[in-house]
Structures are given as C-alpha cells and as structure tokens.
Amino acid sequence: MRLVLLGPPGSGKGTQAARLKVELGVPHISTGDMLRAAVAAGTPTGLKAKAVMDAGKLVSDDILLAMLEERLSQDDVKNGFILDGYPRNVAQAEALGHLLAKIGQPLDAVVKLDVPDEVIIGRVEIRFKAEHRKDDDPVVVRDRLKVYAEQTAPVADFFAKRGQLQVVDGVGELDEVTARVKRALAQESAAANG
Ligand code: AMP
Numbered sequence: 047m048r049l050v051l052l053g054p055p056g057s058g059k060g061t062q063a064a065r066l067k068v069e070l071g072v073p074h075i076s077t078g079d080m081l082r083a084a085v086a087a088g089t090p091t092g093l094k095a096k097a098v099m100d101a102g103k104l105v106s107d108d109i110l111l112a113m114l115e116e117r118l119s120q121d122d123v124k125n126g127f128i129l130d131g132y133p134r135n136v137a138q139a140e141a142l143g144h145l146l147a148k149i150g151q152p153l154d155a156v157v158k159l160d161v162p163d164e165v166i167i168g169r170v171e172i173r174f175k176a177e178h179r180k181d182d183d184p185v186v187v188r189d190r191l192k193v194y195a196e197q198t199a200p201v202a203d204f205f206a207k208r209g210q211l212q213v214v215d216g217v218g219e220l221d222e223v224t225a226r227v228k229r230a231l232a233q234e235s236a237a238a239n240g
Pocket of ligand 1: 055077078079081098099100102103104105106110130131132133134138181190
C-alpha cells in the first residue's frame with residue numbers, strides 16, 4: 047500500500063500514520079520528522095531548514111525532493127509506505143508523481159483528514175504545551191494554517207482532479223478516525239480491483 051496522508055498541521059496525520067503503519071506493515075515516512083532529525087543532528091540540511099521551520103514556512107522543494115528520493119530508495123519501502131507531510135505544494139505533488147513513476151511505484155491512495163481550523167488551533171495548543179515545538183506556538187500556527195490554505199490545499203485539488211482523493215472526517219476519537227481511514231482504503235482497493 048502506497049498512501050499519502052494529507053491534512054493541515056494538527057489534523058492527526060502523524061498520529062494516524064503511526065497507527066496505520068502497524069496495520070498495513072509499511073513504514074511511516076514523515077518529512078517533518080526527517081527534517082527535525084536533521085536539525086537535531088546539525089546536518090547541512092538541518093542547518094538550512096531550522097529557521098524556515100521555526101517560522102512555519104516551507105523548506106525548499108529541492109531539499110525535500112532529495113531527502114525523499116533518498117528515503118524511497120531504501121529497502122523497507124519495497125512493499126509500500128505512508129507519506130505524511132509531503133507533498134506540501136503542487137510542484138511537490140508533480141515531483142512525487144515523476145519520482146514514483148521512475149521507481150515504478152505509483153500511489154494507491156490519497157487520504158485527506160478534514161479538521162476545522164478551530165479544532166486544529168486547540169489541538170496544537172495542547173501539543174505546544176507538551177512538546178514545546180517552536181512552530182506550534184499559537185502565533186506561528188496561524189502562519190502555518192495560512193501556508194496550508196495557500197500552498198497545500200491546492201494539492202488536494204490536484205489529486206481530486208485525478209480521481210485519487212478520499213476525504214475523511216478527522217474529528218473524533220482516534221480509533222474512530224483510524225477506522226474511517228481504513229474504510230476509505232478498503233473502498234479504494236475494491237474500486238481498483240474492479
Ligand atoms: P510537519 O511535522 O509535517 O508539520 O512539518 C514541520 C515543518 O517541516 C513544516 O512546517 C515545514 O517547515 C517543514 N516541512 C515538512 N515537510 C515539508 C515539505 N514537504 N515541504 C516543505 N517543508 C516541509
């Protein structure tokens with residue numbers, strides 16, 4: 047199963063991906079986690095990305111594509127993956143399409159978690175108190191939501207136009223949301239198998 051999870055910051059992509067990876071037996075690839083690891087390790091990519099991330103803006107497409115290409119060349123993605131945090135704009139969606147075509151691993155499903163802004167703001171506030179991520183600061187979150195609306199929301203349209211988008215209600219108990227995503231994936235594979 048090759049799956050992209052879309053949704054605004056705080057929509058639960060990371061949480062749901064961590065649960066789904068166990069059920070689907072494929073790795074969870076979070077570009078945000080990869081970048082945070084690069085920052086923590088002080089790599090050249092991390093040094094370039096830190097200020098941009100702290101401001102809630104998008105790190106450059108070139109850096110992300112190189113990172114993703116390297117990750118998707120590893121053995122553990124042979125049976126699929128759950129991509130969380132990429133693509134973040136239409137150029138990245140196009141780049142992903144080319145990359146997956148090149149390695150012969152097209153996407154099976156794209157699921158967007160739908161969560162209203164008021165719910166997001168409340169959730170991220172809780173995460174900020176627990177994890178102290180600079181980009182979860184309430185002021186920065188508003189900027190991240192703006193970046194999402196301007197640059198990432200069109201990615202959902204990009205996949206919708208190709209008939210690949212499934213929208214799932216991301217509000218509710220964790221188990222319930224996981225069950226909704228699984229139902230969407232089951233529908234997708236039933237449709238794919240005719
Ligand atoms: P996330 O954990 O997915 O919310 O990502 C945290 C931050 O990492 C984002 O606010 C961006 O600064 C950066 N980031 C993660 N994924 C991407 C991406 N695909 N393109 C650009 N920046 C990204």
